[in-house]
Amino acid sequence: MTSEIIDLTTVKRDTTFVDRLSPDGRLLRRCIQCGTCTASCPAAHAMDLSPRQMWRMVQLGLEEEVLSSKAMWLCSLCYQCQVRCPRGIPLTDTITRLKEMALKRQLAASRESAGFYRVFTDVVRRYGRMREMEFMVRYFLATNLLNGLNYAGMGLALFIRGKARPEFPKLGGEGRLDKLFERVAELEKAQGVGR
Numbered sequence: 001m002t003s004e005i006i007d008l009t010t011v012k013r014d015t016t017f018v019d020r021l022s023p024d025g026r027l028l029r030r031c032i033q034c035g036t037c038t039a040s041c042p043a044a045h046a047m048d049l050s051p052r053q054m055w056r057m058v059q060l061g062l063e064e065e066v067l068s069s070k071a072m073w074l075c076s077l078c079y080q081c082q083v084r085c086p087r088g089i090p091l092t093d094t095i096t097r098l099k100e101m102a103l104k105r106q107l108a109a110s111r112e113s114a115g116f117y118r119v120f121t122d123v124v125r126r127y128g129r130m131r132e133m134e135f136m137v138r139y140f141l142a143t144n145l146l147n148g149l150n151y152a153g154m155g156l157a158l159f160i161r162g163k164a165r166p167e168f169p170k171l172g173g174e175g176r177l178d179k180l181f182e183r184v185a186e187l188e189k190a191q192g193v194g195r
């Protein structure tokens with residue numbers, strides 16, 4: 001979580017940001033900064049903006065800062081914040097909307113995270129489960145190959161312990177999730193979202 005002070009007199013703001021967020025941006029104006037969302041969030045410790053900070057920045061129109069943050073990409077869509085928010089704000093649904101906006105803008109943080117999601121779902125769809133070695137190789141090829149070198153030590157340790165194997169044994173789940181993925185694609189198309 002950030003402790004950085006933002007000077008609102010100099011930073012660029014767009015006060016229409018909150019209203020452009022669905023399902024209903026007006027609801028976000030109700031936030032009273034109680035912090036229940038942050039206290040409920042299992043991923044808040046790893047986020048650069050806590051959920052409470054993020055919603056305040058949305059209210060203030062700090063669009064660039066919010067969409068450039070990695071916080072939304074660490075959200076696991078667990079709905080804890082949404083069900084506990086005393087103001088009844090659909091927070092989790094709004095995080096999904098933030099992701100869509102960030103993807104459209106092609107900001108660096110969203111490109112990397114979108115690459116992670118895409119490769120993860122492709123691997124799971126193909127094999128019916130995660131195949132770690134293939135996932136790691138494809139993720140770093142799709143995003144930042146040099147960054148992969150930072151994880152070489154961890155990969156080697158996993159390999160030595162037999163947790164990651166270069167050979168690809170048949171897993172038995174091939175193609176079994178196709179219908180599920182096709183249904184999700186249909187729903188996304190109907191809602192005008194998705195890849």
Ligand code: SF4
Pocket residue numbers: 030031032033034035036037038051052055084085086087088089091
């Ligand atoms: S729980 Fe709701 S009201 Fe409280 S800080 Fe979070 S968004 Fe605002």
Ligand code: SF4
Pocket residue numbers: 037040041042043044051074075076077078079080081082091092095
């Ligand atoms: S839905 Fe996302 S932001 Fe909300 S508590 Fe869960 S992980 Fe945190």
